[in-house]
Amino acid sequence: xxxxxxxxxxxxxxxxxxxxxxxxxxxxxxxxxxxxxxxxxxxxxxxxxxxxxxxxxxxxxxxxxxxxxxxxxxxxxxxxxxxxxxxxxxxxxxxxxxxxxxxxxxxxxxxxxxxxxxxxxxxxxxxxxxxxxxxxxxxxxxxxxxxxxxxxxxxxxxxxxxxxxxxxxxxxxxxxxxxxxxxxxxxxxxxxxxxxxxxxxxxxxxxxxxxxxxxxxxxxxxxxxxxxxxxxxxxxxxxxxxxxxxxxxxxxxxxxxxxxxxxxxxxxxxxxxxxxxxxxxxxxxxxxxxxxxxxxxxxxxxxxxxxxxxxxxxxxxxxxxxxxxxxxxxxxxxxxxxxxxxxxxxxxxxxxxxxxxxxxx
Numbered sequence: 001x002x003x004x005x006x007x008x009x010x011x012x013x014x015x016x017x018x019x020x021x022x023x024x025x026x027x028x029x030x031x032x033x034x035x036x037x038x039x040x041x042x043x044x045x046x047x048x049x050x051x052x053x054x055x056x057x058x059x060x061x062x063x064x065x066x067x068x069x070x071x072x073x074x075x076x077x078x079x080x081x082x083x084x085x086x087x088x089x090x091x092x093x094x095x096x097x098x099x100x101x102x103x104x105x106x107x108x109x110x111x112x113x114x115x116x117x118x119x120x121x122x123x124x125x126x127x128x129x130x131x132x133x134x135x136x137x138x139x140x141x142x143x144x145x146x147x148x149x150x151x152x153x154x155x156x157x158x159x160x161x162x163x164x165x166x167x168x169x170x171x172x173x174x175x176x177x178x179x180x181x182x183x184x185x186x187x188x189x190x191x192x193x194x195x196x197x198x199x200x201x202x203x204x205x206x207x208x209x210x211x212x213x214x215x216x217x218x219x220x221x222x223x224x225x226x227x228x229x230x231x232x233x234x235x236x237x238x239x240x241x242x243x244x245x246x247x248x249x250x251x252x253x254x255x256x257x258x259x260x261x262x263x264x265x266x267x268x269x270x271x272x273x274x275x276x277x278x279x280x281x282x283x284x285x286x287x288x289x290x291x292x293x294x295x296x297x298x299x300x301x302x303x304x305x306x307x308x309x310x311x312x313x314x315x316x317x318x319x320x321x322x323x324x325x326x327x328x329x330x331x332x333x334x335x336x337x338x339x340x341x342x343x344x345x346x347x348x349x350x351x352x353x354x355x356x357x358x359x360x361x
Contacts, residue, residue, distance in 0.1 A: 055089075055090050055091070056090075056091055057084060057085055057089065057090070057091065058080070058081065058084030058085060058091055058092055058093065059091075062084075062091065062093050063077065063080060063081055063084075066080060066093065066133075069136060070129075070132045070133065070136055071132075072129070072132070073125065073128075075121075075122070075125045076125050076128060076129040076132070079109070079125060079126060079129050080092070080129060080133075082109075083105055083106065083109055087105040087106075087108050087109055088101070088105045092105065092133075093137065096133050096134060096137040097137070097205055098205050099205055100205075102133075102134075103358060103359070106126065106130050106358070106360075107358070107359075107360045109126060110123065110126060110355060110360045111360070113126065120347045120348050120351055121347070123351045124347055124350070124351055127289075127351065127354045127358075130358070142208070142239070143204060143208075143210055143237055144235065144237055145233065145234070145235045145237060146172075146176075146177055146212060146214065146231075146233045146234050146235075146237065147172065147233050149169060149172060149177065149202070150169070150172070151169050151170065151171060151172055152168065152169060153168070153169045153202055153204075154166055154167070154168050154202065154203075155167045155168070155169070155179065155200045155201070155202050156200065156201045156202070157192075157198050157199065157200045157201070158198075158199075159185060159188075159190040159191060159192065160189075160190040160191070160192065160193075161190045163190070165181070165182065165185050166182070167179040167180060167181045167200075167229065168180045170222075170228060173230075175217070175230070175232075175233075176217055176230050176231050176232045176233050177230070177231050177233070178228050178229075178230050179228060179229040179230070179231060180226070180228055181227065181228065181229050183226070183227075186219070186226070186227035186229075187227070191219075191229075192216050192229075193216065194216050194217070194218050194219065195215060195216060195217075196215065196216055197213060197214070197215050197216075198213070198214065198215070198216060198231070199211060199212070199213050200212050200213075200214070200231075201240070208239060209239070209240040210237055210238065210239055210240060211237075211238050211240050212234055212236060212237045212238070213234065213236045214231050214232050214233070214234040214236070215231065215232050216229060216230070216231055217230040217231060217232050218230050246288045246289065246290075246354075246357050247286050247287065247288040247357070248286060248287060248288070248356060248357050249285065249286050250284050250285065250286055250287050250356075251283065251284070251285070252283070252284040252287075252310055252311060252312065253281065253282075253283060253284075253310070253311075254281075254282050254283065254284050254294065254308055254309060254310035255279050255280070255281060255282070255308075255309045255310070256279065256280055256282050256294065256296070256306050256307060256308050256309070257275045257276050257277070257278060257279045257280065257306070257307045258275075258276045258278070258300075258304065258305070258306065258307075259273050259274065259275055259276065259304075259305035259306060259307050259321065260273070260274045260275075260276060261273055261274075261305055262274065273305060273307075273321055273343075273344070275307035276307075280296060280297070280298065282294045282295060282296040282338075283295040283296075284310055285337065287353055287356075288353065288357060289342075289345075289350050289353050289354050289357065290341060290342055291322060291325075291339070291340050291341040291342050292308075292320075292322070292340050292342075293337055293338065293339050293340070294306075294308070294337070294338040294340055295330050295332065295335050295336070295337055295338075296335065296336055296338055297334060297335060297336070298336065299327055299336045300324055300327060300336075300338055301324070301327060302324045302325055302326055302327060303323065303324065304323070304324050305321065305322070305323050305324075305343070306321075306322050306323070306324060306338070306340060307319075307320075307321055308320045308321070308322060308340070312349070312352050312353070312356065313352070313356065313361055314352060314355075314361055315348060315349060315352040318346065318349040318352070319345075319346060319349070320342050320344065320345040320346070320349060321342070321343045321344040321345070322340035322341055322342045322343055323340065323341055323343055324338050324339065324340055325339050325340065325341050326338075326339040327339070
């Protein structure tokens with residue numbers, strides 16, 4: 001049988017079919033890759049997968065990423081690898097969100113450093129690493145909605161009589177937070193009324209404190225007969241404290257004197273600070289690695305340099321140079337509170353202060 005299709009039309013028709021087949025193959029491959037991508041993305045975002053990663057030790061990939069993110073020195077890099085394998089069985093990158101467990105790992109390494117008479121430079125690197133990790137990783141997890149709060153989190157609030165009460169999140173549900181509350185509050189007359197607005201506060205595992213304002217939806221009984229409080233979800237979550245303070249209260253006698261500042265050249269490094277002979281007694285009220293507050297009988301104005309000598313636990317004869325940033329009246333009659341920023345401080349003194357702040361000693 002004859003057809004009216006010319007050889008040119010036949011070749012064009014064959015080429016067109018090939019194009020369709022190749023296009024179909026390409027589309028099929030793209031769909032396959034898309035399916036694989038969606039499957040992996042879904043897998044890697046599940047709570048089960050994330051929890052499994054937390055339980056694995058620190059990997060070389062984690063370490064290299066941390067070096068890049070935190071700008072770690074070689075010594076800090078080695079410390080992170082050591083702590084991540086010798087001092088904790090879980091991934092320390094995730095552990096930083098658990099302030100207590102994270103601190104325990106570093107505390108144990110610090111104690112081993114002390115036991116082996118490690119150099120102050122090594123101890124300083126330990127505190128530097130801890131600070132870098134806390135500043136970077138803690139800042140990544142910020143609560144902006146009650147929907148992101150985990151079960152077991154403790155909340156605080158005041159009842160109608162103004163008495164502080166605690167509640168624990170029993171279940172974070174789509175309709176709100178179901179709270180376990182004390183029986184005396186549940187059965188008393190001072191529990192917040194249904195539909196009333198209540199201010200709650202909480203301290204997350206990473207040490208950040210929040211306040212949230214929401215409404216009591218209702219009270220209900222669970223299977224065991226206990227009364228629970230359901231509060232509505234809210235995005236009205238405010239940070240009260242970015243991280244735990246690195247300043248601690250202290251009561252330590254000290255000696256201080258004024259400082260003569262001199263320079264023989266225009267170079268800042270050539271400036272010399274000479275303590276004057278006249279010394280005065282004072283009392284350190286709080287201290288951090290950056291400065292302290294000193295109670296004294298002299299209202300020294302801000303901008304003045306000051307030489308300090310004081311004792312600390314496990315470290316006596318500490319010397320520091322500071323500058324007064326502010327002066328207030330003290331609670332003690334006739335006394336003043338000098339707020340001092342350290343300009344120069346011995347590395348061993350700074351390490352001791354950091355050990356005190358972190359409750360290592």
